[in-house]
Amino acid sequence: MYAVLFHHMVVGLAAGAGTLMGLCAFLAWLGSYLSNLESSRSTLDKASYAASIFTLVAIPLAMISGYYSVSEPAGSAILYNKFIFSGIATGFTASYLIGRLKFGSDVWNHSALANLQMLSAIFGFTAIMILGSIGSKITLGESTLDILPFWPEFMNSIVINQWISLFLLSIGLVSVIFSLRIANFSGTISDLD
Amino acid sequence: MKSRILVLSVIISLLLASSSGVANPGGKGDNNRDFTCGGSCHGDPSLSALSTADIQISMKSTAYSGTATEVSVSITGMDLSSNNLVGIFLLGSKNGNGDHPEDYGWQIIQDPNGGGSNYVEVISSDGSVSVSWVLLAPMDEGVKEIFVSIHHGSYYNHDNKAYIGETEAFTVDIAPIPANYPTLAEGWSSPDERVSGDSSPIIIRTVNTDDLSVLWRISGESQSHEASVEMVSNQEWEVSIPATLGDTRIEYQIIASMDEFSNQMPWLSIGTSEPYFDGTSLGAKLQSFSFALIILGFMLSLQAWFSPRGVRKEFENTNEVEASLSSDDSAYWSRLIQSDENPGWLWDPIEKEWVADPNIQGGEK
Numbered sequence: 001m002y003a004v005l006f007h008h009m010v011v012g013l014a015a016g017a018g019t020l021m022g023l024c025a026f027l028a029w030l031g032s033y034l035s036n037l038e039s040s041r042s043t044l045d046k047a048s049y050a051a052s053i054f055t056l057v058a059i060p061l062a063m064i065s066g067y068y069s070v071s072e073p074a075g076s077a078i079l080y081n082k083f084i085f086s087g088i089a090t091g092f093t094a095s096y097l098i099g100r101l102k103f104g105s106d107v108w109n110h111s112a113l114a115n116l117q118m119l120s121a122i123f124g125f126t127a128i129m130i131l132g133s134i135g136s137k138i139t140l141g142e143s144t145l146d147i148l149p150f151w152p153e154f155m156n157s158i159v160i161n162q163w164i165s166l167f168l169l170s171i172g173l174v175s176v177i178f179s180l181r182i183a184n185f186s187g188t189i190s191d192l193d
Numbered sequence: 194m195k196s197r198i199l200v201l202s203v204i205i206s207l208l209l210a211s212s213s214g215v216a217n218p219g220g221k222g223d224n225n226r227d228f229t230c231g232g233s234c235h236g237d238p239s240l241s242a243l244s245t246a247d248i249q250i251s252m253k254s255t256a257y258s259g260t261a262t263e264v265s266v267s268i269t270g271m272d273l274s275s276n277n278l279v280g281i282f283l284l285g286s287k288n289g290n291g292d293h294p295e296d297y298g299w300q301i302i303q304d305p306n307g308g309g310s311n312y313v314e315v316i317s318s319d320g321s322v323s324v325s326w327v328l329l330a331p332m333d334e335g336v337k338e339i340f341v342s343i344h345h346g347s348y349y350n351h352d353n354k355a356y357i358g359e360t361e362a363f364t365v366d367i368a369p370i371p372a373n374y375p376t377l378a379e380g381w382s383s384p385d386e387r388v389s390g391d392s393s394p395i396i397i398r399t400v401n402t403d404d405l406s407v408l409w410r411i412s413g414e415s416q417s418h419e420a421s422v423e424m425v426s427n428q429e430w431e432v433s434i435p436a437t438l439g440d441t442r443i444e445y446q447i448i449a450s451m452d453e454f455s456n457q458m459p460w461l462s463i464g465t466s467e468p469y470f471d472g473t474s475l476g477a478k479l480q481s482f483s484f485a486l487i488i489l490g491f492m493l494s495l496q497a498w499f500s501p502r503g504v505r506k507e508f509e510n511t512n513e514v515e516a517s518l519s520s521d522d523s524a525y526w527s528r529l530i531q532s533d534e535n536p537g538w539l540w541d542p543i544e545k546e547w548v549a550d551p552n553i554q555g556g557e558k
Binding site for chain 1: 213224257411414467470471472473474476477478479480481482483484485486487488490491493494495496500501
């Protein structure tokens with residue numbers, strides 16, 4: 001019973017933090033092209049940085065509380081999709097946070113990395129938005145995003161064999177470790193330039 | 194004394210608990226139930242009241258034994274509770290026990306909700322409802338009775354009473370089936386539902402039938418279409434009805450023929466169920482983590498790819514060069530001589546030249 005209440009609270013926090021992360025990162029990226037936003041870029045960067053940390057804490061809590069809120073957490077395609085999109089949201093949010101930790105606030109001065117950071121944040125935000133839409137479909141039977149003509153149907157899901165998932169998980173783990181080890185990220189971009 | 198108080202408290206608690214209880218105001222779901230279900234919970238006059246509903250049964254007054262027949266029930270004038278739920282019993286008697294129609298030889302082929310129960314729960318928004326059961330008439334001939342009973346709540350129902358309504362017996366004369374009269378085989382029942390998108394044929398078993406035709410229509414539509422029928426073995430037919438999606442119900446009518454007889458049976462219906470989902474909790478977790486790590490690994494690889502190339506640490510001698518420059522500088526600056534005649538300038542005795550004093554800018558130290 002408390003899992004449901006906790007889930008309601010924590011998904012709201014995850015959605016709010018994810019939205020803040022996505023929008024602030026997008027505006028910080030836009031600051032490179034719009035002089036009006038240049039002065040606010042530092043604030044936007046810090047806001048999205050803090051929001052990404054909070055999102056990365058809130059998503060696992062939402063997953064755990066959601067898991068205990070239903071009798072069969074993976075009993076239908078729509079619930080299964082929540083797991084998948086939670087993983088996607090976590091992946092993009094974590095990559096945004098790690099990028100920000102490694103490169104510092106100067107990341108927005110480097111065009112390619114700024115694009116990458118912006119895409120990570122926007123994809124993370126989109127995944128969280130889809131998660132919210134799925135949750136709304138489950139509880140209310142409808143979602144605000146239903147108005148979009150191209151919104152996909154979440155009544156079907158892609159179920160990958162557990163061994164293939166395990167294989168993908170191993171590849172992901174190896175690629176994360178490899179990426180972290182090969183990259184020389186000891187300083188900030190301004191130090192390297 | 195204490196034990197008496199304890200016993201008394203327990204008795205009072207139990208009495209209070211019983212008076213606060215109500216019998217399943219949200220319904221109990223469709224099932225095969227004797228009327229005792231309604232009677233036991235609501236039989237006490239203090240817990241029940243007479244429904245204002247008018248209940249009408251309509252069906253053919255004569256049916257051949259073992260043939261399909263339809264019982265239509267029309268209920269009007271109900272004052273329902275906020276959930277608009279009404280429970281309807283189809284009964285073979287009003288004994289209160291052993292009163293299921295099957296106890297009297299009837300066989301339920303389909304109930305109003307597509308199942309095979311004698312008790313169904315339906316929602317009515319305007320206090321009236323019309324439902325129908327498709328039954329196979331008893332094999333033994335003679336006069337048989339059918340009853341309908343209902344129970345429901347009421348909007349202004351402060352005492353949480355159940356409102357009960359019931360009909361008088363509707364008598365049906367079960368006539369002997371003519372020789373070679375085509376009908377459905379005993380024990381066959383219509384499938385409740387098919388999986389969404391499933392177009393596999395429906396198997397119908399008959400007796401005394403040399404030709405079978407089936408009409409189908411989407412529930413709510415009047416135009417019907419003829420289905421393709423193939424006889425797969427003796428008195429067994431495969432009927433191809435189009436697949437349905439979503440929450441569509443499809444209705445079909447069987448017409449069994451043999452010589453001069455043509456038995457047009459009542460419309461039956463099949464619902465659509467969601468496709469079977471074979472995902473597991475462990476699989477979902479693994480897939481979620483694998484997606485997270487694959488995305489993270491991919492994005493970090495891109496970050497590494499796009500990051501500015503710094504000097505590799507093994508060739509990094511910046512500190513040594515700076516230290517060397519710093520020591521050279523200190524030797525150079527220490528040999529310069531200050532001059533009072535030329536403030537702001539230093540004399541280099543080796544190079545024999547004046548050098549601007551870096552400590553003085555704009556004539557001030």
